[in-house]
Amino acid sequence: MIxxxxxxxxxxxxxxxxxxxxxxxxxxxxxxxxxxxxxxxxCERCAGNRGIEFSLRQGSSxxxxxxxxxxxxGRVGQVEYLVIATNFNRRITYGRIESxxxxxxxRVRAGQRVAVSTNSFYFxxxxxxxxxxxxxxxxxxxxxxxxxxxxxxxxxxxxxxxxRSERSSRTALANAC
Numbered sequence: 092m093i094x095x096x097x098x099x100x101x102x103x104x105x106x107x108x109x110x111x112x113x114x115x116x117x118x119x120x121x122x123x124x125x126x127x128x129x130x131x132x133x134c135e136r137c138a139g140n141r142g143i144e145f146s147l148r149q150g151s152s153x154x155x156x157x158x159x160x161x162x163x164x165g166r167v168g169q170v171e172y173l174v175i176a177t178n179f180n181r182r183i184t185y186g187r188i189e190s191x192x193x194x195x196x197x198r199v200r201a202g203q204r205v206a207v208s209t210n211s212f213y214f215x216x217x218x219x220x221x222x223x224x225x226x227x228x229x230x231x232x233x234x235x236x237x238x239x240x241x242x243x244x245x246x247x248x249x250x251x252x253x254x255r256s257e258r259s260s261r262t263a264l265a266n267a268c
Contacts, residue, residue, distance in 0.1 A: 111179065111232050112232060112233075113156040113157055113183070113201075113216070113229070113232040113233055114154060114155065114156045114157065114201040114202050115154070115156070115233065116153050116154055116155075116156050116185065116212075116214050117145075117147060117151050117152065117153055117154065117208065117212070118151075118152065118154070120148070120151070121147040121148050121151035121152075121208070122147060122148050123145045123146070123147040123151075123212075124145060124146045124147070125143060125144070125145055126144050126145060126146045126211070127140050127143070127144035128140065128143060128230075129141070129142060129143055129226075129228040129229060129230065131226065131228070132226075141215050141217075141226040142184065142186070142213050142214050142215025142216070142226070142229060143213070143214050143215075143228075143229050143230070144211065144212070144213050144214075145211070145212045145213075145214065146210060146211060146212075147208055147210065147211075147212055148208075148210070149189070149208065149209055149210040150189065150207055150208065151207070151208040151212075152204050152206075152207065152208075153185055153188065153204070153205055153206040153207065153208050153212070154201075154202050154203060154204055154205060155175055155183075155199040155200060155201055155202065155203045155204075155205045156175070156183045156201065156214075156232075157175065157177045157178075157179075157181070157183060157201050158177065158178060158198075158199065158200050158201050159175040159176050159177040159178060159183070159198075159199055160175065160176050160196065160197070160198055160199070161173065161174070161175055161176075161191075161193050161194060161195050161196060161197045161199060161205075162174050162175065162176040162182065162195065163195065164191045164193065164194060164195050170186060170187055171186075171187070171188045171189065171190065171191070172184060172185065172186050172188070173185040173188055173191045173193070173205060173206050175199060175205070180218060180219045180220065181216055181217065181218055181219065182216070182217040182219060182224075183214075183215070183216055184213070184214070184215040184216070184217065185205070185206055185212070185213070185214060186212070186213030186214075186215065187208075187209050187211050187212055187213050188206040188207065188208060188209065188212070189206075189207045189208060189209045190206065190207050191205065191206045192204060192205060192206060192207070193205045193206075214229055215229065216228075216229045216231070216232060
């Protein structure tokens, strides 16, 4: 009984949002610069920025921020998007991409190459609770101790970047979400 309670407590801690860390969506060679931070809209249809926008090198590889399933890949208006539904009721959105290398229904792993960037890239996180959908600041889940332009990479056998076995150090510190 005590062992079961300890195991349940450990599971609760590992799945809480404070322990959830996303894999960086691009590597240090992308020369990424934040051009527009997250700004929560006052209402569902109000102005704001529901993610983070980056300027980066055109043609940079984009990587899955978490394990999950591709739930959308296609155009909205004239903009190409990719959405990954995670195991923890989050939707990770990649916007203004040049192309996707995965299809709807594909299972992806954190660190897996999923898309190719344009020179402007949108990265957003939505939390889904039943019919409630809430946009959250991606910085809540990204390691803010390292800048996007200078990511420290470490070796890891369980993740890969387009054939390389690397992922950002923050992913090794906590469970993917």
